[in-house]
Amino acid sequence: MAGTLNAPSPEIRQGDVYDIDGSLWIVADNFPNDVSIFTDLHCAPVFSTDDYPTLDLDVRISRAGGFASLGLLRKMNKATLTKIVTDASPSELRSLRTNLITWFAVFSFDTDLVTTLPPAPLNEPVSLLPGMVITHKKGLVCVVDHWSCYNEYPLVYVAPVAADLEALTLLDVDITSDYRDLFGKRFYVRTHDLFQVERDQLTDSLAPNKPIPMLRYGATRRITRTFALKFGQLGLLL
Amino acid sequence: MTTTTADRFSPFDPAQSFEFKAFLFFDWLVATVKVRILVELARLSFLGFFDRFESFLDELQLAEDESTSEQDIRAVLDQKIKLAKNIERLVTSLESMRGVSFKKSNLAIYVAGKERIEMLGNFLKSTALEQGVEEQIEEAKTDFLSTFARRKLTREQRALLIEKYRKLSASN
Numbered sequence: 414m415a416g417t418l419n420a421p422s423p424e425i426r427q428g429d430v431y432d433i434d435g436s437l438w439i440v441a442d443n444f445p446n447d448v449s450i451f452t453d454l455h456c457a458p459v460f461s462t463d464d465y466p467t468l469d470l471d472v473r474i475s476r477a478g479g480f481a482s483l484g485l486l487r488k489m490n491k492a493t494l495t496k497i498v499t500d501a502s503p504s505e506l507r508s509l510r511t512n513l514i515t516w517f518a519v520f521s522f523d524t525d526l527v528t529t530l531p532p533a534p535l536n537e538p539v540s541l542l543p544g545m546v547i548t549h550k551k552g553l554v555c556v557v558d559h560w561s562c563y564n565e566y567p568l569v570y571v572a573p574v575a576a577d578l579e580a581l582t583l584l585d586v587d588i589t590s591d592y593r594d595l596f597g598k599r600f601y602v603r604t605h606d607l608f609q610v611e612r613d614q615l616t617d618s619l620a621p622n623k624p625i626p627m628l629r630y631g632a633t634r635r636i637t638r639t640f641a642l643k644f645g646q647l648g649l650l651l
Numbered sequence: 652m653t654t655t656t657a658d659r660f661s662p663f664d665p666a667q668s669f670e671f672k673a674f675l676f677f678d679w680l681v682a683t684v685k686v687r688i689l690v691e692l693a694r695l696s697f698l699g700f701f702d703r704f705e706s707f708l709d710e711l712q713l714a715e716d717e718s719t720s721e722q723d724i725r726a727v728l729d730q731k732i733k734l735a736k737n738i739e740r741l742v743t744s745l746e747s748m749r750g751v752s753f754k755k756s757n758l759a760i761y762v763a764g765k766e767r768i769e770m771l772g773n774f775l776k777s778t779a780l781e782q783g784v785e786e787q788i789e790e791a792k793t794d795f796l797s798t799f800a801r802r803k804l805t806r807e808q809r810a811l812l813i814e815k816y817r818k819l820s821a822s823n
Contacts, residue, residue, distance in 0.1 A: 458819065465815060466808060485815055514791035521721065522792040567809050568816050590716035609816065631718035638784045645787040647780060 427644075428501035428509060430459060430477045431494045438489060439474060439481045439501065441513060444643045446491075450582065451605065453488045455643075457481040470512040470560060474501050481509060483516055484561075484568065488608070510645055517570075517640035519559040520633070539616045540565075543636075544628035546574055546592055549610060549618050555588070555602045555628070557636055561612070569615055572607040572636075576600050584643060586636050591628045604639045662710040662730070663703070666737030670699035678744040681751075681758065690753070694762045700741075701767055707734070708774070728781060735778040738771055745771075 427443040437459035445451035461479040472481045476499040501509060520543050545556040549571065556562065558570035576598040578585055584605040592600045619625060628636075641647070665671060677693035715727045745768055748759035759768065804812065 458815075460815075465811060468804065468808065468812070482815070484812060485819060487819065510787070511791040511794045514787055515795045518788050518791060519795065521788060522795060564803055566804060567813050611813070611816070629716070629718070630720055631715045631724065634718065634721075634724050635715070637788065638781065641784040641787045641791075642780070645784065647783050647787070 425454065425491060425494055426500070428506040429494075430474060430498045430500060431456070432496040432498050433489065433493050437477055437479065437498060438487075438494075439477070439509070440494070441481075441483070441486055441509070442643055443510070443646060445582075445584065445605065450580075452492075453490050455486045455607070456489045456494075457483050457486050470516055472501070472505055472508045472512055474499075474505055476500065476502065483509075483512060484566065486570070486607075486609070488606070513644035514641050516560040517557060517644070518637045519563050521559070521637045539619055541569060541612065541615065542627070544633040546588075546626040546628065547571075547615060547618060549615060551608075551610070554610075554615075555636070556615075557602070557604065557607055557640070559637075565612075567612050568609050569612050570607050570609055571615070573603045574600055575603055578603075584639055586632070586639050588628055588632045588636075591632045592626060602636055604636060604643060662707055662714075664730070664734060664737075665700055665703035665707045666734055668700060668703050670696045670703065671737070671741070674700055675740065675744060678748065681748070681762075690758065690762065697763050697767075701763075704734075704738075704771075725785075728785060731778045732782060735775055738775055742768070742771055742775065 425440055425446045427440050427446065429440045431438050431440070438456040439459050440446065440454060441457050442454040446454055458481075459474055459477045459479045460482055464479075465482070467473070467480050468482070468484055470483050472483065473479075474481055481501075500506075541556050541558075541562045543556050543559050543562055547554055547556065551573075553574040554571035555574050556569060557572045558566075560566070561569045574588070574592070575585075576594070578599075578601050581601070582605065585601040585603055587599060588602055589599045594600075674693055674696035677689055677696055681689045681693050711727055711731060715724065718724050718727065745759040745763055748762060749757045751758040753761045
């Protein structure tokens with residue numbers, strides 16, 4: 414797709430690049446794009462290499478003249494995605510999908526990776542791991558960011574943990590088998606509402622010497638699968 | 652030696668049950684001769700199988716909840732895939748029954764019930780979805796292991812990442 418189209422896009426596809434208020438954003442989601450109950454979706458900013466250095470999982474988008482910064486995903490309202498500029502090539506789209514799955518699944522690849530987690534520096538006593546449930550200033554959240562945990566990035570993706578949801582979606586993961594309260598509520602990790610927090614803010618909110626609730630592998634894997642549904646190419650199966 | 656969920660997990664596959672085999676037998680018979688007693692036997696066989704199917708799903712869920720490794724998760728999914736193959740045969744049989752009118756509806760609805768047929772269809776869909784998801788995770792794993800040697804951020808990269816994040820947060 415070449416050139417700029419100003420008419421509203423009839424469908425929003427993963428890999429489409431939009432101009433939002435003068436900045437370029439690439440659509441990272443694949444699953445809920447044409448599902449009307451989801452009014453937002455996640456996009457990654459597109460930066461030029463002169464502006465900002467690429468990180469390992471960032472994906473070059475040649476037709477946009479830059480790269481998709483997967484470490485800075487944001488939720489965007491679909492209504493703001495009207496000014497499509499270009500899109501990713503098929504090979505770039507493939508990289509976008511696999512790199513996003515890597516970002517949210519690297520600890521699922523092999524349990525050996527857990528044991529090879531880089532040692533924490535002395536000034537950072539707390540290691541974050543996917544599946545930790547932490548009370549943050551924005552509420553109860555679950556750490557879902559495998560890549561940042563593995564590499565101790567300064568920013569971490571987390572997803573809200575909500576109780577007794579009335580309208581469940583495919584992107585809400587039931588974690589009640591591992592996380593309970595005294596009132597017998599059902600708890601869910603809302604993967605579609607993932608957002609980023611600074612690592613220090615998250616670790617600072619941990620009480621000293623207090624154990625951190627942690628989901629078991631089964632529930633963490635279910636969350637990982639949901640991200641593969643969100644970012645992967647699985648629409649044909651639905 | 653430790654015992655993993657994968658080692659322990661060996662629930663009775665409902666597709667190996669007498670009821671499942673009996674249903675497929677009666678299904679063939681009722682398609683040939685629509686005799687009331689055979690229809691009732693097919694119905695009873697199906698309901699017996701369905702009870703086992705629901706219990707099996709509960710056991711799978713429990714096994715998945717208790718999984719502690721990739722091997723455990725794989726064992727649960729393998730069981731689902733194996734069962735899904737047999738359920739496909741069942742759904743095909745029920746589809747052929749839909750063409751036979753019975754008691755103001757069709758034979759499939761009378762024998763199995765609309766909701767149960769939907770549940771079987773949903774099981775097939777969700778298993779296919781899980782299988783697709785696992786294949787994508789496996790693909791990403793291969794890419795990861797073959798592509799990425801450098802992972803840690805430099806001090807400069809960390810500072811720039813935080814700076815960009817704060818800038819984006821301020822503008823949103």
